[in-house]
Amino acid sequence: MLKTKNLPQCPVETTLMLIGDKWKVLILRDLASGTKRFGELKKSLGNISQKVLTTQLRDMEKNGLIYRTVYAEVPPRVEYTLTKTGISLKPILEAMKTWGEAYQMKLSQ
Template sequence: MLKTKNLPQCPVETTLMLIGDKWKVLILRDLLSGTKRFGELKKSVGNISQKVLTSQLRNMEKNGLIYRTVYAEVPPRVEYNLTKLGLSLKPILDVMKDWGENYQSQMCNN
């Protein structure tokens, strides 16, 4: 997890640092519905490379937003879930969804 001394002073900047790119927000969106495996995330997130998805998931795990469970099976099975901290972002994503729908509605009606 990040140390407090490494965080920006501005809380908005902190939030952007943690979820401020397209892929992280889409990963969060898809994990809100529950546990996902890597392949499911890759398919649902969209046009993301395996390398980028792996990097984003590792970063989000390091920052305490998600956790992964590795099952000792052959082949190995890995599942991803939101932590309590990750789940606490749901209201933010809900507002982003509402705003996007409103924007789409206004722009399509003009």
């Protein structure tokens, strides 16, 4: 988890540092509806490589946005879930969705 001393002074910059990547926002969107396995996320996100998805998930876990649960099975099962901090981003994602819908509507007129 990040330390306060490592954060930018600007709160907007802090938010962008944590979720300012296209893939992170889409991962949050997918996990907002509940726990997902790696394969489910990869399929839902479409054009993301396994390496990039793994990197993004690890970064989000390190920053306290998601939990990673590994089950001792063969083959291993790994699931990802939003933490309380991750859940607190839902209003931001909803605002982005609302804005995007309005923008799409405006362009289609």
